[in-house]
Amino acid sequence: MKDFIASDDQALLDRHGLASFEALWSLELHAVDEPNEAPRGGWSTVYRLDLEGRGYYLKRQSNYLTHSLERPWGEPTLAREFRNIRRYQRLGIPAMSAAFYAQRRVVGERRAVLLTHALDGWQDLYSWLPEWEQLAVEQRQAIVSACGALARRVHERGQVHGCFYPKHIFLQPRGASFAAQLIDLEKTRPLVLGERDRVKDIEPLLRRTNAWNEVDRVGFLSAYLGGTQKLDHWLLRLGARLKDKAQRT
Structure with missing residues (x-):
């Protein structure tokens, strides 16, 4: 899956040096809750990110996988959520929206990051x-x-x-x-x-x-x-x- 960045968020993320997987993966933030852990050692954590008055939630995962008939070897659950976000957008169903998505394979790890817009005011x-x-x-x-x-x-x-x-x-x-x-x-x-x-x-x-x-x-x-x-x-x-x-x- 190719890296995704929403056109409306590109300039803002660029200004803060956050328009890449590596930057969002290494960014130091406090988690909003306890990490979710997978049976085989994977994890998934959610963070709050605020940039120039615009709120986001950043999800990061390592070896936190879901399996299906189409993907029997598994994929990050964030990949599935990102596809569904985009599907809902195409179908005109009111739902959360994505600002950035990317995934990487790093020495035995399958990492993924998903940045979504915070629903402030909701x-x-x-x-x-x-x-x-x-x-x-x-x-x-x-x-x-x-x-x-x-x-x-x-x-x-x-x-x-x-x-x-x-x-x-x-x-x-x-x-x-x-x-x-x-x-x-x-x-x-x-x-x-x-x-x-x-x-x-x-x-x-x-x-x-x-x-x-x-x-x-x-x-x-x-x-x-x-x-x-x-x-x-x-x-x-x-x-x-x-x-x-x-x-x-």
Whole structure:
């Protein structure tokens, strides 16, 4: 895979000497959380980077691989996430965007770096939930509608997000409504099993939003379906899957 640098970020990275894999790999930064470790000794770490008032997140990986039928020997998980970022962009699905991507093989290591734009000014759905009951009804409906419309866009474009969780949905007020977009695209894949894939994709969100009441869930599904014509059917399908998941835990 060729090195990628977004045209809008080229000049800024150049000014700071960061327009290369080597510069971003060696840059000294404090990690935002504990590194993820792979079973065979690989690792993946995320850092915050601010340049001239513009925020980024830098991910660095070493031997942190994912395997597939197309790539049985594995590849950095960041390579898959970068491809999905670019796919979402082509498909017009609101999501995180990339500023830089590159990978290298270095003496037994497979290294990768991914620089993405920080969603400053956006707030993830998870952070709205603790005070959910204190929000105005109109605000709650605007949020659940934005989440439902986002899920519909993903599925209409033939994709399954794979991690449709409150922490991965970012929201921003737009007048009386909200805009919504996704992060964490590592597990995205094509939607091939129709309704079964769709139910499986959105059920985790309902399972993780205990603060939502029945009205909120109906509002989410109505936005997702574009109306209420099949609402009862979907409530039954999702209710059955939620019950099955609860019995397994």
